[in-house]
Amino acid sequence: MSNDSVYIDRFLEMMAAESGASPNTLSAYRSDLEQASSFAKGLLSEADRAGLEKIASAWSELKNSSVSRKSSSLRRFFGFLVEEGFRADDPSDSLPRPGGQRSLPKILSHEEVAKLFETIEVRLNTKNPKPKDARLSALIELLYGSGLRASELVSLPRKSVMMDRPFLIISGKGGKERLVPISDRARHAVKRWTGFVDGDEKYLFPSRTGHLSRIRLFQIIKDLATKSDINPTKISPHVLRHAFATHLLEGGADLRALQTLLGHSDISTTQIYTHVDSARLVELVNNRHPLSRHDLTR
Known part of the structure; x- marks a missing residue:
């Protein structure tokens, strides 16, 4: 082959x-x-x-x-x-682009992301939360909070997240390593989940045959979207990674920092994450352009 x-x-x-x-x-x-x-x-x-x-x-x-x-x-x-x-x-x-500009990738709004976390919170706040709900919380916190690839997420070692260390060391394809910041929320979500993981397990998200598969992760996220009243066709692990990147850019992150966080070798790959809605572009011009603040004729 x-x-x-x-x-x-x-x-x-x-x-x-x-x-x-x-x-x-x-x-x-x-x-x-x-x-x-x-x-x-x-x-x-x-x-x-x-x-x-x-x-x-x-x-x-x-x-x-x-x-x-x-x-x-x-x-x-x-x-x-x-x-x-x-x-x-x-x-x-x-390569040629006969149709004009390429279509924009799918993106979740801040409100839609909030719905996902609200659904998870409701599950966790029941009298006897289920282990799968603790796992779901850890998965979503890491996907959206750190922008991990699905393959990186499902294959995380069990001891990869430490409560005293605000970052992960990710070993990506090609043997390349990078530091990925991890929020306090994500660390606590992982701590909750590891209480259900056997200490002898190799992976943070184990399965009967090794670790959680990417296809199973995809199914879990689709189910969460349905229960959160979000069209499941809009969401996938990659869409959550894209939301992580796009929302960081909206918050002021620059492309070079984002390139490092996402583990891209080429800055041109990172540029696909620069999807910003037209309303924000209009606001940017109206509020940041010199003509919006100064009378240049004086």
Whole structure:
């Protein structure tokens, strides 16, 4: 099996588990990626800008909608390779964008995030809270509070969160390590959950076969959304990671700091998290532009 085949399978697994892609969408991604891999003689994952431009040249007779879809598939694939540490650079900006700007990623509002935590609080404040509710609290606090990838979250060692240490040391794909701040809320949520975890367990979120799977995490979050009166199609582990990043940017964080927090090798990958609603952009111009504060004719 070629590296491309392995990476494509992992990418589709991520899309299913973290983004909730439908079977039809996954099939379309696979078709586009396998065709591009065939054109690249099984070396798509190693392609540079010139290589991607050659692949795109084979699309010259296709409709704009088809070119747009294929470009989008490859951009998502290369974004995945960079984010997971399988390569350091993302050459996919050389691909055509016939449809104009790419669509904005899904985002949760502050109010929707608050609903999720309200649902969890109601469960925890019952007379006899269940272990799965303590686990749910720890999962959501770490996903939204620290912006972990689903794969990083489910594979956390049991002793990774210490009450006297306000950060996690995350070992991401490619063996790269980074420090991730963890809030007091998250540490207390994890402490509550570890009371239900056997001391001999290797993982913080164990299962019968190792650790909680990404697919099971996806299902847990969908169920929480339904019980919080949020459309479950809007939410996934990756959407909570995106909410973490977007809400930090809204609060004043800069892209370089966010790049470090998210563990991105390339700043261009971090830029997908700069989705800001139009109302805030209008407010920014009205309140921060020099013309809003000064009479420059004086």
